[in-house]
Amino acid sequence: MAPAMSDWSALPMDLVNLISQGIDTEIDLIRFRSVCCNWRSSSIRKHHLNILPFEFPLFKFRSLFDSIINDNTIPFFCYLSKCSFFLIKPPHEQQQTLIRHRPWLVRIRQYSNGKTQILNPLISYQSPFDSLHSIDFNKLSVIHLGTDFIVHDDSLLYDYMYPEKIVAFTGNEKKPIVLGAFTTTSKPILLKCSNENRNGIPVMTAWFEDICIFKGRPYVVHKTGRTATLGLDDFTFELVAESLVSGGGDIKFLVESDGDLLLVDVYESIGFDLMVNVLRLDEKEMRWVNLMSLGDRVLFLGNGCSFSASASDLCVSKGNCVIFIDDAILNFNFENILYGNCIFDLVEGRVSPLCDCPEYFNLFWPPPDWIVKRS
Known part of the structure; x- marks a missing residue:
């Protein structure tokens, strides 16, 4: 007689909570919470970085810097949504067949109330896939590529200033800390916010281009290429790289790739094609x-989040290229071709609209047949 199947949903909730506290990766927690509705509602989300509902302070548009340093100013608090980029691949048994199943690169938005939404990574505004209602991560091969945070749509107030980019990390006390980058103000600043201090603390007032998390610490790049990291003890900045010769290009992106911190330096000029240089941080020097080459790697650069993946994981013929998504670059060349979502080939030194390169464009749209049939 075959043994009876265990009913995992009947586990005591105290035990479910205890198990969930030991999970420290995004994918594993999603899979854990997708086992059943009891596990999803009972697992303690507040123990996990970047998953808990988080309030972020907003200040009036005209006096952002003065508002932050003025203790009498009461900010408006908004909730943040978490957007994660995943590369979803077929189950391993399907990957072993002779039929090639392309993966799907998708963005999933998680609201503070636990609701989730599947979005198109190529579009800067919210564009849900209405035909897909659920994806069972327990039955698929999933790679977590990156995460960004955005302000809830229902929190938007037009007389308030909103951060261009938000990142989250843990300090030495292992408590979540959020940094919001405001780069279009007269005095660009970073706002530091945690559960213990919700008012926000300005930690940097120099002009900067991008911010990212590398090896668990925030890194900020100046428009000249000068780069610093934020100390986790006193939240002061420590220089890690001097400026580029002549300051480099017009737009700079920071992105982690295969254990290295890279700087993508973009030269743009209306009427001409984009030029892109990629540099690696030499921490010792x-x-x-x-x-000179990214090898097998493909870089994805966006307004809120940049990340990388290998060409083998993406199931594309080659890497060594940079893909701009989320309308991170908007430029017209001399042929009046708009480069919004585009791809730059580092070997050929040429930029092309992403839609002209179906091998890469199809990573985002349309959803592959194998996942549509499963939803």
Whole structure:
């Protein structure tokens, strides 16, 4: 007689909570919470970085810097949504067949109330996939590529200033800390916010281009390429790289790739094609060094989040290219071709609209047949 199947939903909730506290990766927690509705509602989300509902302070548009340093100013608090980028691949048994199943690169938005929504990563405004209602991560091969945070749509107030980019990390006390980057103000600043201090603390007032998390610490790049990291003890900045010669290009992106911190330096000029240089941080020499090739890697650069993946994981023929998504770059060349979502080939030194490169464009749209049939 075959043994009876265990009813995992009948586990005591105290035990479910205890198990969930030991999970420290995004994918594993999603899979844990998708076992059944009891596990989803009972697992303690507040123990996990970047998952708990988080309030972020907003200040009036005209006096953002003065509002922050003025203790009498009461900010408006908004909730943040978490957007995660995943590369979803077929189950392993399907990957072993002779039929090639392309993966799907998708963005999933998680609201503070636990609701989730599947979005198109190529579009800056919210564009849900209405035909897909659920994805069972327990039955698929999933790679977590990156995460960003955005303000809830229902929190938007037009007389308030909103951060261009938000990142989250843990300090030495292992408590979540959120940094919001405001780069279009007269005095660009970073706002530090945690559950213990919700008012926000300005931690940097120099002009900067991008911010990212590398090895668990925030890194900020100046428009000249000068780069610093934020100390986790006193929240002061420590220089890690000097400026580029002549300051480099017009737009800079920071992105982690295969254990290295890269700087993507973009030269843009209306009427001409984009030019892109990729540099690697030499931590010992405290400088950026030119990177001649990305090898198998593909860089994805967006307004809120940048990440990388291998060409083999993406199931594309080659890497060594940079893909701009989320309308991170908007430029017209001399042929009046708009480069919004585009791809730059580092070997050929040429930029093309992403829609002209179906092998890469199809990573985002349309959803592959194998996942549509499963939803």
